Amino acid sequence: xxxxxxxxxxxxxGPSLTTGKWLNKLERKRQTGPLFGxxxxxxxxMSTRAVHAxxxxxxxxxxxxxxxxxxSTFVLNDDQYDSVEGGYARDRFIYTRYxxxxxWAVQEKLAALEGAESAIVFSSGMAAITATxxxxxxxxxxxxxxxxxxxxxxxxFNQEFPTLGMSATLxxxxxxxxIEAAIQPNTQLLYFEVITNPVLKVVDIPRLADMAERHNIRxxxxxxxxxxxxxxxxxxxVDLVIHSASKYLNxxxxxxxxxxxxxxxxxxxxxPRLLNYGGSLDPHACFLLERGLKTLPIRMRAHxxxxxxxxxxxxxxxxxxxxxxPMLPSHPDHALAKKLMDMGTGNVTxxxxxxxxxxxxxxxxxxxxxxxTSLGGVESLISLPFNSSQATMTSxxxxxxxxxxxxxxxxxxxxxxxxxxxxxxxxLEHIAPMKEAKYA
Amino acid sequence: xxxxxxxxxxxxxVNEVAENPEEGMMSYGIEIDWESGTRSCxxxxxxxxxxxxxxxxxxxxxxxxxxxxxxxxxxxxxxxLLSGLGSCMMVAFIAGATAEGIQLESVKIDFDGxxxxxGFMGLxxxxxxxxxxxxxxxxxxxxxxxxxxxxxxxxxxxHSPNAQSFINPVELNGEMIxxxxxx
Numbered sequence: 001x002x003x004x005x006x007x008x009x010x011x012x013x014g015p016s017l018t019t020g021k022w023l024n025k026l027e028r029k030r031q032t033g034p035l036f037g038x039x040x041x042x043x044x045x046m047s048t049r050a051v052h053a054x055x056x057x058x059x060x061x062x063x064x065x066x067x068x069x070x071x072s073t074f075v076l077n078d079d080q081y082d083s084v085e086g087g088y089a090r091d092r093f094i095y096t097r098y099x100x101x102x103x104w105a106v107q108e109k110l111a112a113l114e115g116a117e118s119a120i121v122f123s124s125g126m127a128a129i130t131a132t133x134x135x136x137x138x139x140x141x142x143x144x145x146x147x148x149x150x151x152x153x154x155x156x157f158n159q160e161f162p163t164l165g166m167s168a169t170l171x172x173x174x175x176x177x178x179i180e181a182a183i184q185p186n187t188q189l190l191y192f193e194v195i196t197n198p199v200l201k202v203v204d205i206p207r208l209a210d211m212a213e214r215h216n217i218r219x220x221x222x223x224x225x226x227x228x229x230x231x232x233x234x235x236x237x238v239d240l241v242i243h244s245a246s247k248y249l250n251x252x253x254x255x256x257x258x259x260x261x262x263x264x265x266x267x268x269x270x271x272p273r274l275l276n277y278g279g280s281l282d283p284h285a286c287f288l289l290e291r292g293l294k295t296l297p298i299r300m301r302a303h304x305x306x307x308x309x310x311x312x313x314x315x316x317x318x319x320x321x322x323x324x325x326p327m328l329p330s331h332p333d334h335a336l337a338k339k340l341m342d343m344g345t346g347n348v349t350x351x352x353x354x355x356x357x358x359x360x361x362x363x364x365x366x367x368x369x370x371x372x373t374s375l376g377g378v379e380s381l382i383s384l385p386f387n388s389s390q391a392t393m394t395s396x397x398x399x400x401x402x403x404x405x406x407x408x409x410x411x412x413x414x415x416x417x418x419x420x421x422x423x424x425x426x427x428l429e430h431i432a433p434m435k436e437a438k439y440a
Numbered sequence: 441x442x443x444x445x446x447x448x449x450x451x452x453x454v455n456e457v458a459e460n461p462e463e464g465m466m467s468y469g470i471e472i473d474w475e476s477g478t479r480s481c482x483x484x485x486x487x488x489x490x491x492x493x494x495x496x497x498x499x500x501x502x503x504x505x506x507x508x509x510x511x512x513x514x515x516x517x518x519x520x521l522l523s524g525l526g527s528c529m530m531v532a533f534i535a536g537a538t539a540e541g542i543q544l545e546s547v548k549i550d551f552d553g554x555x556x557x558x559g560f561m562g563l564x565x566x567x568x569x570x571x572x573x574x575x576x577x578x579x580x581x582x583x584x585x586x587x588x589x590x591x592x593x594x595x596x597x598x599h600s601p602n603a604q605s606f607i608n609p610v611e612l613n614g615e616m617i618x619x620x621x622x623x
Contacts, residue, residue, distance in 0.1 A: 015451035017541030019588065022595055024458075026451035026539055087446035140497020165497070185486050186495040216493040265456070268449065 006079050008092035008099075009034040014082055030264050032117040034091045036104045046113065046229055047297040054108030055290065066105040068287040072096050090271050098275060102283035106290040107259070110249070113228040113296070114241055116261035120274060121286065125224065125244025126152045127279030128258030130160075132242055134277070135270040136218050137188050141166045144182045145191040146173040146203070148401040150222065151389060153191070173203045180211055189218050194233055194340075195225035198349045198385050198409040199402035200324045202333035205340060209237030218266075224248070225375075229300040230341050240266055247376030248345070250292040251299050255285045299378065302414035303346030309417035310410075310424065311348045319358075319428045321351040321406060346412040347375060355405035356386050358431040362408065365427035368420060375411035380420060382410045445538040463490035472502075478510035479503040518571075522551045526576065528602035536592050536599070537582065544582040551576045574606075 015028040037056040044052070058067045074080070074093040083092040093099060103121050111119040122128040133156065137143065145157055147170040157168035169182040173192055183190075190212050192203050205221060212219035218239040223231060227248040233241045243249055245257035258279075260270055274280060281289075304327075311325035323330065326337035327344035352358045363371050369380035373388050383389065385403045395405070412420065441447070457464035469485035480503075484496035502517060504510030515523070526549045537544055552575045559569035580589055597603045 015447045015539075017447070017539060019540050020591060021540060022536060022599065023450070023454050023539045026447075026454050028448055028451035029455040030452040085442060086448055087441050087450075088448035138495040138497075141495035186497065188493055188495050213491075216488060216491050218492070265452075268452075 005077055006092070007074060007077065008080075008083070009036065011035065012088055012091035014086035014088060028088070030268075032111075032264055033108070034099070034104060034118075035108060036101055049112045050109070050296050051294050053112030054105045054110075055294075056105065066102060066287070066290055068283055069096075069101045070283045071100070090268065096283065097278070097280040100283050100286070102286035102290070103281055106281075106286045106293065109290060109293050110245075110259050111261055113232075113293070114261040115228075115232050115234055116241070116263070116267075118264040118267035119259055119261035120267055120270060121245065121281040121289070122258040122260070122274065123279045123281050123285075124256045125222075125242070125246060125258035126156075127274075127277070128242050128244075128260045129153055129222065130156055131273040131277055131279060132220060132240055132260045132270050133189065133191065134164075135273045136220060136240075136266075137166060139165060140186055141189070142184050142187045143168040143189045143191055144179055144187055145170050146193055146196065147171055148173065148196050148199070148201075149191075149193060150197060150224075153193075153222065157191075173201060176204065176207055176211070179208070180215075183211075183215050183217070187215070187217055189220060191220050191222075193222040193225065194231060195223075195326070195345075195347070197225065197347075198389065198407065200225070200326055200331070200347055200349050201402075202326050202331075202337045202340060204336060205231075205233055205236045205238060212239070213237070225345065225347055226341065227296060227300065227345075227376075229297045230343055230345055234262060236340065239263070240270075245289055247374065248300065248303075249296060249376075250289050251296065251376060251378060252288075252292055253372075253374060253377030253379065253381070255288050257281055257285055257289050299414055300343060300345065303376075303412060304344040306415060306417040306420055307346045307348050307412035308344055310412055310420050311350075313421045314348070314350050314424065317425075317428055319353050319431055321353050323351075324349040345376075346380075346414075348410045348412055350408050350410065351404055352406040352408060352428070352431055354431055356384065356407075359384050359386075359406050359408050361431045362427050365430045366423055367427075368415060368423045369410065369413075377411065378414045380411060380413040380415060382408065385409055442541070443534055443538050443544050445535065447538055450535065450538065465490060475501075477503075478508065479513050518553065518555070522553060522574065525574070525602045525606060526551050529576075529578075529596055529600045532596040532600040532603075533578070533580075533592060536596050537584070540584075540588070540592065542582050542584040542588065542592070544580065546579070546581045548579040549576055550579065 011031060015026045018025055055066050057064050073095050080092045080094055083089045089098060107119040107121055122131065143157060145168050161168050171178045171182050173196060190208055192208060194203055194205055209219050220240045221233045221238050222242045223233050224244045224247050240260055240262035242260045245259050246255060250257060308327060311323050311328055314320045315323040315330060325331055325348045326333055326341065331337065352362055363382060369382040371383060372381045373383050374381055385407050386398065390398050390403055467488035471483045471485060472480050474480050479501060481499060481501055483499045487494045487496050501514035502520060503513040504516050505512045530549060533547060553571045555571050556567035558565045559567045578593055
């Protein structure tokens with residue numbers, strides 16, 4: 001089989017099966033990838049990787065950038081049939097649900113950005129989370145996870161896990177002693193978010209990694225709030241890192257996608273779950289995500305600059321009670337943030353004086369930020385946890401995870417800081433409690 | 441996939457263990473609770489595959505037939521012993537066949553063993569307490585020659601941990617932890 005007949009990763013060959021030999025003669029070793037073109041460029045700078053890693057010009061026409069391989073299936077030759085029989089079909093193009101060059105391009109770019117051997121993209125962050133978690137647990141397994149998880153992930157542990165005969169204990173992600181105490185003999189996984197939503201707690205990932213290793217269990221983290229220019233959790237000893245790519249990674253609020261990155265060994269264990277559960281990412285969405293990723297580092301710098309300026313402005317405003325921005329000295333986790341984060345993000349959470357009523361008035365008077373959930377887009381997005389992400393909780397339950405009245409969840413886009421400050425300045429003037437007649 | 445074994449992953453795991461022996465250290469455990477009469481219940485403990493914990497939520501009942509003062513509520517210890525021996529040889533046989541590229545259609549291992557309970561009962565005889573011998577036949581259909589199957593059989597026994605635990609002396613270290621209960 002010549003290289004030109006290999007439709008997939010030319011560096012991947014089947015295990016040599018020899019009559020009369022035992023297992024020790026099997027030659028195929030695990031390698032990074034799958035790679036469509038040349039190897040990863042881990043040694044290059046973050047922006048260079050964002051632009052070049054995984055992106056291959058069309059060999060037939062010379063067109064610059066990855067073509068959109070909008071196909072469901074691939075013409076098969078003997079080599080592809082061999083790959084199915086030999087169990088390395090992940091390294092060949094067979095069918096788009098299994099793998100597609102548009103997926104590979106974006107996977108290689110994401111792996112390069114995270115410093116990972118391999119990555120898989122999914123049709124949503126939740127598809128990435130369910131496939132990854134369920135690949136890491138077995139019958140009767142137990143998981144220790146954060147008590148203030150993203151709602152979708154919470155529902156996986158709270159609604160789906162008992163049905164599957166598994167269980168989860170949810171613990172305050174600050175309380176390392178309680179996390180360790182929650183580990184049971186059948187615990188297989190620690191699952192945490194590196195920066196929590198909406199109160200932006202910075203979790204001590206290196207100590208969790210140390211704990212996971214001591215207990216022979218895996219640590220999986222959701223790093224949606226800290227994309228690679230901010231933090232690379234694999235460098236801190238995490239086994240697998242997951243993102244909702246709909247947020248900072250894509251950055252334009254125009255697609256839904258997810259990704260899991262980590263060692264090839266573990267990603268190869270997740271891949272069969274992608275096949276079994278579905279959740280593959282469409283080639284056109286891959287193109288958009290790959291295009292978005294090229295500007296990730298430069299967008300993050302713009303998010304950080306505008307968010308820092310706006311957070312400082314909000315902190316000084318008399319109608320604002322408190323601001324949570326990890327890179328400001330006022331944040332309770334500022335020291336840890338400086339240690340784990342290379343830069344700030346666009347996420348700013350703050351509490352206005354006058355409670356949720358005042359917060360609603362603020363949103364009504366803002367002109368630039370969109371009233372919408374999600375985060376990490378080029379446009380500023382603003383929402384209130386009490387009537388959106390944490391609407392099903394009682395005010396007491398919200399207070400337990402730090403969502404006090406007047407809490408505003410803001411994802412600062414890449415707009416000019418001066419414009420955002422001017423807009424927030426005028427809107428904050430309108431939030432003082434109005435004198436209303438009381439009717440008994 | 442051959443014989444439903446992911447061959448590439450098998451090869452990658454073998455090479456991983458060759459480079460990092462820690463990944464090849466397996467640690468197992470079970471707990472057996474006496475329930476009633478000759479009946480007990482076995483529960484698997486979490487297993488370690490290399491340094492990685494695997495939840496093993498399995499349990500089964502073990503009992504003797506009524507003729508041996510039990511209630512026949514489950515397989516007896518001898519059947520489970522043969523099952524543990526044979527299913528381990530089966531894994532070795534299938535993995536070895538797969539590594540050679542042999543496509544199997546069907547494999548069945550048929551075990552028979554006979555033992556003399558006078559040994560258990562302490563009646564004065566020269567009989568062994570355990571099985572003096574165990575007979576088995578492997579019935580296999582696949583695309584290998586009879587000579588290849590015979591060689592595979594030899595290698596499967598040579599590499600089966602449970603078969604080798606039968607053939608070779610195993611250090612059995614026990615400890616008695618007792619509580620004297622007085623009425």
